[in-house]
Amino acid sequence: MRRALKIYRLLVVQNLKRLMEYRADFLTGAVSFLIDQAVGIGFIFIIFSQIPQLAGFTFPQILFIYGLSQIPKGLDHLLTDNLWCIGYFIVRKGDFDKYLIRPINPLFHVIAENFQVDAIGELVVGIGLLVYAAPNADLHITVWTVLLSLIAIPFATLIYTSLKIMTSALAFWMKSSGFIIQMVYGMNEFAKYPTTIYSFPVRIFVTYIIPFAFTGYYLSLYILTGTDPLLSIGGVILISSVLFVISILIWNKGISAYESAGA
């Protein structure tokens, strides 16, 4: 474990050095993410200028859900962005070879190789919204709600990561799975709002099939209502753990199907 941390640190530092080499590219990335966020928040303001409540939640509460949903998203984005490259080109071009001839776990190696600083945008916006919305959101703040919600955040992050591992691993069979990652990842838009605003099939879909509902709505539910921690926090932990195990199985199966590319 200590060795893993040491290697992780080293790889991240290498990546930061690389970023410094291409400053313009890095700044453009950060700016485009801020614009993306501004559009999302502006949208909520527009909705609430027309209606006072949404599915029983007030404007500050909706902002709180939105803000909290950005944190697991941002953490995953910060840490595991390289999985996109697996789906788009690393496997297709045969560059996955190098991960297989090094004595560390290939998945860990892939993930450690990139540290996506752009994600700071999501984290800043997420934390900013939480701070802004919390005083007026009628939160049930106790030691338990705060502690359990904090514990659930890494698990919610794991939902993002697991979905990315699964979909990127499809590239081992399909050669390129970038668009599938994109499609599945794009569903995270549903995480920003209470699932109760969606029609029944959509609700089922984002709760049980591509369970992004657990990375925003269910994650916020306990601290918002103070009841049912088993459903919200328990749900996040259970769903993320199951998803992670499945994703690792798919990933490992994928590695043995890996075909490399002609020299």
Add this chain to the structure above:
Amino acid sequence: MIYAEHLRKEFKKVVKEPGLKGSFKALFKPKKEIVVAAEDISFHVPKGEILGFIGPNGAGKSTVIKMLTGILTPTSGECRINGKIPQNDRKNYVKEIGAVFGQRTQLWWDLPLQETYLVLKEIYEVDDASFKKRMDFLNEILELEKFIKSPVRTLSLGQRMRADIAASMLHSPKVLFLDEPTIGLDVVVKDNIRQAIMRINKEEKTTVILTTHDISDIELLCDRIVMIDKGKNVYDGSLHELRENYGQTRELVFETDKSSKLTKEQFRKGLNPNENDLVIENEKNNFKVRFNSNKIPVAEMLSYALSVTKVKDISVKDADIEEIIRNLYRQGEALNE
């Protein structure tokens, strides 16, 4: 040390008709075809040997190397290196091997070269003292000093290849896989790399498997060669034996008078050779005659040629290994047809 037993690797390929329409059709009704990249490959390499693993393009060399390094999982058959099956115990296995794929690099593209070595040092758990000793040794044989501070993307191909070989040697592996390590390099760099491989093999008893298209690599480095073609073993033995058994080809070059010619037709009348035993190529008035000296003795060929045409000059070439290998490839093809 290295055992490969009946290795076979199949790839599934979706067959597409040409054009966009064909691509669409393949999307909905994929027609799958199995491509056999390696059909049945077996060989054994004892410790400390340098094995030349050769074959024409598409013979399956890289596929076999990738199975041996654990990158690909064989469809059937087994390989065992140092008692380990690469696919079963990858993490421990790869600590004992180094691999260079000439067409790819494992260096960190955007960073100064020495950063790569520092990362690899941690990945392979090399302690500080051994790392320093190792870098000194690699510096000495591969002359990395001049460019170790430059970003990898700015290195020339020759520098990059040396840097890649050093990267694969950092953890003192017992087995080194070199897939076309001299591809695209000039004579001086090739020589430098060959010297380095030789020293590593001598001083550390590293077992080396080398694939190459450069015959000099084989002549200078390899104790033994294994030749494969179309996914099957074609030859396994020493270079010396190969020369003895297959080296009957001789080449005579006749420079003739402007008005004279040498054609197969002429030889057919007098010597009546088999189709494969005689090849004539010409460039203006230089006629290159390659023939099987077991079937047509050199003296006979010479006197016959002199009798049918006006010759100004003659040169005789010994069978070089390149020619022998070309013959073997041709025989392989003939066998398959």
